[in-house]
Amino acid sequence: MTIDQTGALPRLADRSPQITGAEIASSLVPPSQFEHATFESYRPDHDYPSQAEAVSTLKLFAKAWEPQRPAGLFSRSRKKVDAMRPGVYLDGGFGVGKTHLLAALWHEAPGPKYFGTFIEYTALVGALGYAGAVDLLRGSTLICIDEFELDDPGDTMMMTRMLGELVASGTRIAATSNTPPNALGEGRFAASDFLREIQSLSSNFETIRIDGLDYRRRDTTGSAITVDAGEYERVLGALASRGEAATDDSFDGLIAHLATVHPSRYIKMLDGVDVIGLRDVAVLHDQMAALRLVAFIDRVYDAEIPIVQTGVALNDVFDEEMLGGGYRKKYLRSVSRMIALTAGELPPHDE
Structure with a gap:
């Protein structure tokens, strides 16, 4: 030919x-290469202990969805889980496995749950309107946001407001972010930049630092x-x-x-x-x-x-x-x- x-x-x-709002919502799942991502299939680099520590912290975060047994209400583990904030922010350079860990956390959560990029969530708001998007996402156990965009102040403020409403209703949040404009480092993201940009929502996030080299x-x-x-x-x-x-x-x-x-x-x-x-x-x-x-x-x-x-x-x-x-x-x-x-x-x- x-x-x-x-x-x-x-x-x-x-x-x-x-693309309709319903189609966007149905597509809010991890990419196909992370369809079976688990904490166990993540391979921490032993030269960077923060990678194994991140897995341990996320496993603790995931315990919030485990049924509470009366005998365990006063356990040390339960107290640690209850003390965790409702949001986690994975702070690290590209190629250290943040998306894998985000997908692994998503797989641990019971439904309803959503996983998407920042662009996909803003598209959902565009398709359904702000109130419609909030109504759709309200009641979810977990919302994962990969590559939280810090480039557009308007979209960032809109997303911050929406996540604030969802956190107040009991939803837990997990996010990574891109590099904000003028952040010249090619490796790490700065957690302080992310927390500053999301303003009032920052107190809900616990930062999980992930050091390391790009696996690619x-x-x-x-x-x-x-x-x-x-x-x-x-x-x-x-x-x-x-x-x-x-x-x-x-x-x-x-x-x-x-x-x-x-x-x-x-x-x-x-x-x-x-x-x-x-x-x-x-x-x-x-x-x-x-x-x-x-x-x-x-x-x-x-x-x-x-x-x-x-x-x-x-x-x-x-x-x-x-x-x-x-x-x-x-x-x-x-x-x-x-x-x-x-x-x-x-x-x-x-x-």
Whole structure:
């Protein structure tokens, strides 16, 4: 099969999906790679004791959902559980396993419970209205927020207000956050920044520090795999001929299209897609476009969809100014993920 410029394969840029509040709510579960995440399957790095300590603290936090036996009401363990705040904030650099631990905690909680990114919760408010979102989430045992965004003061205040109402009704909260603007460190998040941004809600959170190195660090020093135009057509043709649902987009076309789709709907753009083809990848110089790509790659990574690409290696797509700025941590995480997404085995030439 020959892939030509007219689009013999479907394009992601032709997809403009809509998403309802009910669909968003039903999707508020851990990504597929964390479907079976447990505290036991987390592998602490013994060079960083805070990782094992984080597991112990989260296990204690999870005990709040265990049935209370009369004989244990006055136990030391019960007192420790009761003394814990209703929220936990996992404070650490990227790649230390925060999402794994957040998902493990979610699996420990009885329903109803929700797990999503900050963007997904703000999209829920957009779909249902503030009151509708609160009504839907009220009564849940646990709400997990991965990558709590600190970039938009309005959204941060809205989320803080909503979580305050839910905590007051008995819901427990667990969160991680991204790096706020102008926080140049590529490793740790600053707990003080998170707690300052969520203002009145901060007293409800207990900070759990997780030190360590990015478990993908071997990939961040590598490079995304690129192919030439002929190999690109051969690979996508071979994949399509064996029944793989491949897409074929120009990089510029996809980037332009992402600006027309709310990030909460990126996941629906990927429905039924097995492989993503990207032609003529180029360096980005517009920060808003770069941040949209980061959000899109997060969804691709969660869905575990490999990428075949031509042009500039995806790990070089962010310019030097971006990598030296306030979103450095976001870009480096995305680089790590894009290297992993292009590392899949290509079909042999005899297919």
